[in-house]
Amino acid sequence: MxxxxxxxxxxxxxxxxxxxxxxxxxxxxxxxxxxxxxxxxxxxxxxxxxxxxxxxxxxxxxxxxxxxxxxxxxxxxxxxxxxxxxxxxxxxxxxxxxxxxxxxxxxxxxxxxxxxxxxxxxxxxxxxxxxxxxxxxxxxxxxxxxxxxxxxxxxxxxxxxxxxxxxxxxxxxxxxxxxxxxxxxxxxxxxxxxxxxxxxxxxxxxxxxxxxxxxxxxxxxxxxxxxxxxxxxxxxxxxxxxxxxxxRGAAVLARVAGYGASADGHHMTAPDPTGAAASRALTGALEEAGAGAGDVDYVNAHGTSTPLNDLTEARVVAATLGAGVAVSSAKGALGHTLGAAGAIEAALCVLSVSTGMIPPTANLERQDPEVELDVVAGGVRHVTVDVAVNNSFGFGGQNAVLVFSS
CATH class of the missing domain: 3.40.47.10 (Thiolase/Chalcone synthase)
Incomplete structure (x- = not known):
């Protein structure tokens, strides 16, 4: 096929x-x-x-x-x-x-x-x-x-x-x-x-x-x-x-290059602190996209502003992609839109790919020292974004990761 x-x-x-x-x-x-x-x-x-x-x-x-x-x-x-x-x-x-x-x-x-x-x-x-x-x-x-x-x-x-x-x-x-x-x-x-x-x-x-x-x-x-x-x-x-x-001569804003999904099988509401399943979803999305960790220019994080989620996600991203990848969360500006969040943030990834702009994380004033990532804050970062990742995690331990490419 x-x-x-x-x-x-x-x-x-x-x-x-x-x-x-x-x-x-x-x-x-x-x-x-x-x-x-x-x-x-x-x-x-x-x-x-x-x-x-x-x-x-x-x-x-x-x-x-x-x-x-x-x-x-x-x-x-x-x-x-x-x-x-x-x-x-x-x-x-x-x-x-x-x-x-x-x-x-x-x-x-x-x-x-x-x-x-x-x-x-x-x-x-x-x-x-x-x-x-x-x-x-x-x-x-x-x-x-x-x-x-x-x-x-x-x-x-x-x-x-x-x-x-x-x-x-x-x-x-x-x-x-x-x-x-x-x-x-x-x-x-x-x-x-x-x-x-x-x-x-x-x-x-x-x-x-x-x-x-x-x-x-x-x-x-x-x-x-x-x-x-x-x-x-x-x-x-x-x-x-x-x-x-x-x-039909349509303009292409970006491409959906990969998708990965997994389940924590851990707890009704708390993420698995090991991040094993979330990491598997991320790795699977990259494999489908034919991309390696070093190819990722930007991660639009799930980043809910909750103590457990942010820390677990940060560890997953750092372990899978490296601590130097640019990361930001739109939820500082838009709040958590629940079932809409992954789609809204997917659209933001598309815009980052098409414009070369990484939005900042609103209200990030003093980064948690345990979050060992390059979290964008203070203003837009202008870079070429050829590959962007969108993380989404839900109650029940349900994980979905999308990869967008130029």
Whole structure:
């Protein structure tokens, strides 16, 4: 079987930095944190989040959207439309059967579920929306993208916790490589900044308690980090068979060169401190890409700002790639977008490859002395990025690593 090259020809981003790829890239490159006090979380132990500002679903999606879509689907629809437009593709003219959709989500439509539970408590069963189930279900985000774009090829959702978006991109690349699709709309989305979800993460001790200074709360690899800031967003990439992109004269932003995945098999929420499985995912992605440790110019780290994750990841990267590789985390600026994170950060890797810019790690003021890496901070680093790695790790010990090349 012939293995086809996988090109990235379009990007779409919706994050706490704003709607559109440019807004997110500008904020990340400026090292500008987006965390702020969230009135919806008043009275909870943690009251800060990174949420999309001024997101008007009536304007950005359509006027019926709030009746039929959970917010996690709305964010993905907007990101996907941007990505397809940048790719120069027209859903009205493409062969929909050759276009797939693979989207990752960790928590699905939890905002709808919580709202409808409150309605049931207040009004009884007849107060519950007849659309509760299709709004809440994980798979519906991929279904809605297919309906919106006329994509009738393979269609599914990946759920590997905070690695979901990266897993989706990896699975989508396989659909291209094996010839099943010419184009795949791939990425991740989550909108789980709700009182119940925030309370659950807070009870676990996963969230930063630096609520008096929200902008400084998410600080990956910093010695004073104390947890992540929950965020929301969506990242969508258009993956395309290289020969298909070339035939229509499309600009190639980067290539998906490798994908590796593994499971820690260690603990429900804590990473395996040995990092053995994470290292195996990284090594596997590099092997598929035909790249060696010395070829990697940049690692976009999972870098959640939690004590255990950052230290374990740093040890894995240093042991596998060497301590001198340039590393940064976007979560200092954007917070942790859960199932969307891997896809948003994959898009940032593509931008680093295409622009030669490595964004800094926001709020990194005093690097943890145990993090023996070249963590970029203080400003953009301008270098040639021929090979970039994107690490994503999730609860349950699920690891996904992507390699992008020029």
């Amino acid at each position: 012939t293995a086809h090259g996988v090109a990235v020809t379009g990007l779409g981003l919706v994050t706490a930095a704003g709607v559109g790829t440019k807004a997110t890239w500008d904020a990340v490159c400026a090292g500008r944190p987006t965390a702020a006090d969230d009135p919806r979380l008043a009275g909870l132990p943690v009251t800060i989040s990174c949420t999309v500002p001024d997101f008007d679903a009536d304007r950005l999606v359509d006027r019926r959207s709030t009746l039929v879509h959970d917010r996690f689907t709305q964010l993905a629809l907007v990101a996907a439309r941007e990505a397809v437009a940048e790719a120069g593709l027209d859903p009205a003219t493409w062969c929909g059967a050759r276009v797939g959709v693979v989207v990752g989500s960790a928590l699905g439509g939890v905002a709808t579920s919580e709202a409808q539970q409150r309605r049931m408590a207040e009004r009884g069963p007849r107060g519950v929306s007849s659309l509760l189930i299709p709004m809440f279900m994980h798979n519906m985000v991929a279904g809605h993208l297919a309906m919106d774009l006329g994509a009738t090829g393979p269609n599914f959702v990946t759920a590997t916790a905070c690695a979901s978006g990266a897993t989706a991109v990896g699975a989508a690349a396989e659909l291209i490589r094996t010839g099943r699709c010419d184009v795949v709309i791939a990425g991740g989305t989550d909108a789980a900044v709700t009182p119940l979800m925030v309370s659950g993460f807070a009870r676990m001790g996963a969230l930063s308690r630096r609520v008096a200074e929200p902008a400084a709360a998410s600080r990956p690899f910093d010695a004073d980090r104390d947890g992540f800031v929950i965020g929301e967003g969506s990242g969508i990439l258009v993956l395309e068979r290289e020969s298909h992109a070339a035939a």
